[in-house]
Amino acid sequence: MTARLEEPPRVVAPPTTRWASTSGKTPSVGAIARTTVLIVGAIIVVAPLVWAGLSSFKSQAELAAQPPTLYPHDFTFDNYTTGLAAFDFPRYLLNSTIVTVAATLLTLLINSMAAYALAKYNFRGRDLLFLITLSAIMIPLQVILLPIYQVVSSLGMTNSLLGLIIPPAATPTGVFLLRQYMLTLPDETIEAARIDGAGEFRIFWQVVLPLCRPALAVLAIFSVIWRWNDFLWPLIVAQDESVQTLPVAIARFAGQQAIPFSQILAVSVMSIIPVIIVFLILQRHIISGLVKGAVK
Amino acid sequence: MLIRSRSLATAVAGVLALALTAGCAPGPLEQSDSPSGPVTVDFGSFKGKRMTYLYFTDGPDLDATKAAIGRFEQATGATVELQVVPYAELQRSLQARITGDTVPEVARVQDWHPYAGELLDFTDYFGKSYPDEFTDGAVSTTRDDAGHMYAVPSDQTINGPFVNVDAFAKAGVPVPTATTKWTWPEFVDAASKVAAANDMPSAISVDVSGNRLSTVLSQYGTTLIGADGQEGLDPAKAEQALSMVNDLLQQDKISKDFWLGAGTNYKGGNDAFLAQQAPVYLSGPWQVGAFAKSAPFKWAAVPNPCAAECGGFPGAKMMVAFSRSKEPTLGAAFVQWMNRTENQREIDQAAYWLPTRKDLVASGVQYPTHNEDMNTFISQIDETPAVGFKAISSPAFTGAALALIKEFGKVVAGQESVADCVANLEKEIDQIVKASK
Amino acid sequence: MTGRADAPRRSRFTRRKLVPYLFVLPNMVVFGLFTIWPAINGFNISFYDSANGRTFRPVGTDNYHRILGNDEFWTVARHTIVFVVGFVVASTVLATVLALLLNGQKRGRGALSAAYFLPVVVSPVVVGLIWNAALQRQTGLVNSVVSALGFGQPAWLIDPNLALISVILVGVWVHLGFYTMIMLSGLQSIDSSVNEAATIDGAGTWQKIRLITLPLLRPTTMVVITLATIAGFQAFDFIFTLTGGGPVGATTLIIQYIYENGFTPPIAYGLASAAAVILFLVIFAVTFLNYLVGRRTEAM
Known part of the structure; x- marks a missing residue:
């Protein structure tokens, strides 16, 4: 990441002839x-x-x-009618939505707070915390599943939506992404707010967060994709049907030895349709958010 | 990334310190089980209590189980929470709950050995003669060498073929009756003729599973684990059996793509049979309920083909109760209740399960449809060599069956000769048996 | 990744000593409880033997000796390395090419980007299911195209070498959209005046890409390589539903190896933990190497 603040202001170049195709001329080969x-x-x-x-x-x-x-x-439509008859789709959809929305909000809040401290404060242990966070990106969930379950279980969070929302919320990727973005924010803005007498948390909430909107949007998108598609963890934690999410319910459905593939396919297609719709509605913001350099 | 070497050093020191403090055991150390004494079960004492039943389903049995649970709740006033997991995830789910100390009271499993040390002994609750209520074959899969009964057999399975009756008729090949004795060559011949006459791409569809492949081994007179609990393969017989199956795969009479495409996952051949891609399907009675509902053609269960031996290969599903659950006594009572004569009969009828109780086997279970097909499967149990029941009761069997699928896959892919496969298997199973002791 | 250290250091607000700790606290509590502590625990377990994950028997470094002396582990390691290298190279190259093309495209860029990004939102389990159907030799979509073009019916999931390639391709399919957007963001932060100057000097398109764009894109490329390396080592879910690790183990990668030791009989939970520790160390080392290389190229 080049420190973009130090770049000289760009000279606004006159429109070049490079985009010939949009300017009415015959497009080049x-x-x-x-x-x-x-x-x-x-x-x-x-x-x-x-x-x-x-x-x-x-x-x-x-x-x-x-x-x-x-x-x-x-x-x-048989695959859908027989598939769905055996399948409480609305409930799993609701659970998936609750978990995805709540976990994403929590992730945005705690990740951005941590990222702000790591980016804009100088304190003992900062680099160590950052290093640990970075290393954690590399720990695959599959291999520490049982130890995590032990912790969740001793806190009494198994078999509840809380157990699906809280444990994965502190995403190291999110902290990393937001911190990198916040490094590029001008310290002067924060200093100015301080001189105006604003409290530290208020500066974070009213000055820093609005400036981070593109990065927050990108993290939100990823958090939604991650939580919506989470499979392994919900499978272990969401034990009652009443707290199961869509991927878990699908796996349970497909796991029956006598279910034909056509029905599994139908239910799978139904499960990806909500994310695809959300994506298509928001794709303009998602793509432009990503491209505007939030991921650096 | 702004990581200075000083903080890197701090980090390394921190990790080392953690490693040292983590030197204490991650959990209780292994110890031998302390024997527990007899427990009295009072069915009147469960009012208002709650328990969890962790369950996996093949489909049609789920409603029958729910109905039985309803009757139990009504009879005792207890509440049973039924939790269904996909079979492929059962092991992981239970293991997580064991480590997290949130075990369910009761679970349906295929092998109790992975949970050894966590289960209660049903003879403590229902007396030393409780195992006698069940058939010898079924009960042998639930006991250890010392006679503890760590599970109650809830249903018995036996592998056997299904045939597409319509397709057989079209090819003019007679459908074998329940008493037909046919050899493997006759069986393959019939299947090939029918497939050709109906333009079906393969002759035989089969589940990719170590248990199904063990059927052929058993028919050729050998087994992965012997009667003494040790590695039990007879190399000559095993080579014969596996060569025969391998030839079928190489000629694509059994789809080679399907077999190799499964990886280490269980893969059901039911799709190919239902889509009329193969006129014969090697599976077992747990398919009957689903076929009765959804097969778009007439089908029947027929006897297994014979080689040195006849019959199929057994499998067991059983219920276990966990000793460290919140309500172990309620759990034990629930298992016993579900397997009483009248309750097992009702579930068997609705789910097309084979009974495990001596009295039900003697009187027979009347199924709503396809009674003949079910009786064909039942007749296969007696034909099956007894060593098969010994084999599946071994703690090493599940591991050995997985090794069989892995090693035989190499033969099918052309990476290994059948002889090498058998030799390697003998070594691997030997190790698995040792490790399971 | 540059992130020059001077930016935060310049802003020294040390008088508010407690504030930063309060800011990191919620995240670090969750993180410590549900990631760090379990990871330490897992590290600890690698020195024990356990068949059920509840009771343990200390075995010292036995698990490590057993893994490192196990032929199957080395086969798995070889496949994993082939997969990761293939995946990282293919996705980085394709993402770069695609980003360059998209950057030049004005009309319909949004829609095209959306199309390339779409697979990112699909659940890995479903990805495996869909591609398993599409890559079937006789009933799959891919071969109906391939055979129409006259290339016969390759056994994508059955031939051991092809299967590993299939798994790499599906992996690229899943992640390509994401990496392309990152590259595109890198491209757009390149000062356009540099390119214009080169145009005035008479440089051709290819020359500009090779001599100006690609070198300037190097930091972004390092980000993509790092992300792809981590994703490559951790690939599991879609492979499990795509090939089940088959045929004959040709696509069994390290995570599946860990999973099978930890969760299928005969269970060797300690051994699985030891393999996990080894995996972590390898990912860590590779990422650190990436970082060093990245820093060197920045200094140039």
């Missing part, structure tokens, strides 16, 4: 080639998802057909 490559690439990336979505409307026999059909020839 290069531009056509580039657009073609990008579109073909995008089709390749999206195709498996579309195909899976279409396949969930195929009958079991058609799914097994050789060669495969591209789209369902006899369209059936």
Whole structure:
């Protein structure tokens, strides 16, 4: 990350002729080639998802057909109706939503507080805390599952939504990301607020956080993706059906030895539709947030 | 990243210090079980108490279990929380709960050995003669060498083939009856003919599972674990059996892609059978309930093919109660109640399970449909060599079955000869047996 | 990653001694309880033997000796290294190319970016399921295209070498959108006047990319390489539903090895913990190396 504050102010260059295609002139060969490559690439990336979505409307026999059909020839909702009959979709959707929203809010709050201290204060143990945080990004959850469960269980948080929300909230990636962003904030702004007599927490809340909006947005997106798709941890902690999230419920459904693949596919497709909708609605902000240099 | 060397040194020192302080044991040290004495169970004392039943399901049995739980709650006034986990995650879920001291009162499992030391002994609660209520084969999977009964057999499984009757009819191949004795070559021949006549890509569909592969070993007269609890493979017989299966895979009579694509996961062949990709399916009676509901063609259970021996290979599902749960006595009582004659009969009927109680086996269970198919499976139990029941009661069997799938996969992929596979298996199983002691 | 140390050091507000500690406290409590303490515990367990995770028998460094002397572990390690290298190289190169292309594209850039980013939001378990169906030799989407192009029906999930490649490709598919956006952000922070000056000096597009853009992009590339390395070592969920680690262990990577030792019979919980410690040390070492390389290139 280059310290962007030290960059000289950019000279606003007059529009160059590089973007010939948008300025009404005939697009160059290069531009056509580039657009073609990008579109073909995008089709390749999206195709498996579309195909899976279409396949969930195929009958079991058609799914097994050789060669495969591209789209369902006899369209059936059976996979959805039988799949969903055995499946309390609204409840799992609600649980997933509660966990995702609550965990994301908590993550944003505690991660940004920690990141602020690590970025803008000088205190004993700061570098050590940062180093530990960084190393923790490298610990895979799978390998410390049982010790974590022990802690959660001794706090009495198993089998509750709290046990799904709190333990994963202190994401090291979030602290890292926000700290890097806050390093680029001008100290002068904070100093000025201090001179105005604002309290430390108020400065954080009213001055620093609004300035960090792009980085917070990026972390929020990732937190939503992580928590929505979390599987391993909820599987162990959410024991009653009443607290299970969608991925867990799907795994339980698919884990029955006599369930056909067509139904598993249908339920899986249903589970990714909410995130995809949210993503498509927010994609403009997500992409621009990411690209605006929040991730550095 | 602003990490100065001083703080790096502090960090290293910190980690070392933590390592030293962590020198104390992460949990209680292993010790031998202290024997507990008899406990009296008063079914009238459970009013208002709560317990958890951790369960995995094959599908149709879930509703039957829920109904039985309802009757138990009504009879005792206790509340039973039924928690369902996917079978693949059962082990991990239970292990986590054991480490976290939040064990359920009761769980349905396929093998009690991984939880040894955590389970209560049912003979303490229901007397030394309680095991006698169950068939010898079923009960042998629930006891250790000292005679403790750490589980109650809730249902028995026996592997056997299903055939697509419509497809057989179209090919003009007669469907074998419940008493037919056919050999492996006859079996393969019939399946191939039917597949060809119906344009099906494979002749036989099979679950990728060590237990299913053990069926063939058993039919060829050998087994992973012998009657003495030691590694029990007869190399010549094992080579014969595995070569035969390998040939089927190499000729794609059993889909090689399907077999190799499973990795170390259990993979069910039911999809291929239901989608009419194969006219024959090697599985077991737990499929009957689902097939009865969803198969779009007429099907039947038929006897296993024979080699040196006939019959299938057993499997067991059992209920265990955890001694360190909040309500161990209620847990024990629940298990006993669920396996009383009238309750086991009702679950067996609704879930298409095979009974484990002597009285039910003697009187027979009347299933709502497909009674004949169920009887075909039951008839296979008597045909199965007794050593199979010994084998699955060994603490090393689950591990050995996994090793079988892993090692045989190398043969199928062409990386190893059958002889090497058997030799390696013998070594591996020997180690697993030693480690399980 | 640069983050020059002088920025925070310049702002010395030491009189408010307690404040920073209050700010880090909530995060560090959660973090300490649910990550650090369990990790220390896991480290400790690697010196014990346990078949159930509750009762333990001290065995000293036996678990480490057993792992390091185990052929299967080294096979797994080899596969893991091939996977991580393949994954990191492929995703970094593709992300760079894609970011350069997208950066040049004005019309429809948002929609195209969204399309490339879409797989990031799909749950890993579902990713495995979908690709398992798509890569089937005879019934999959991929081979219906591949065979139409005249390349026959490759056994993507059945041939051991191809399977590892398939797993790498699916891994790239999942993460590519994310890494591309990071590269794109790096590209857009490059001062456009540098490029314009080069254009005036008569430099061609390729020359500009090679001599100006890529060197200036190096810090961002290091970020992507670091993230991809960590993600590569930790890949598990989608592989488990895609291949189950098969065929014959060809795609069994280190996390699955740890998982199988810890959770499938015969259970060797201590051994699994020891393997986890080794994995952590390796990731740590590689990341540190990345950091050193990154710092050196910045100094240049």
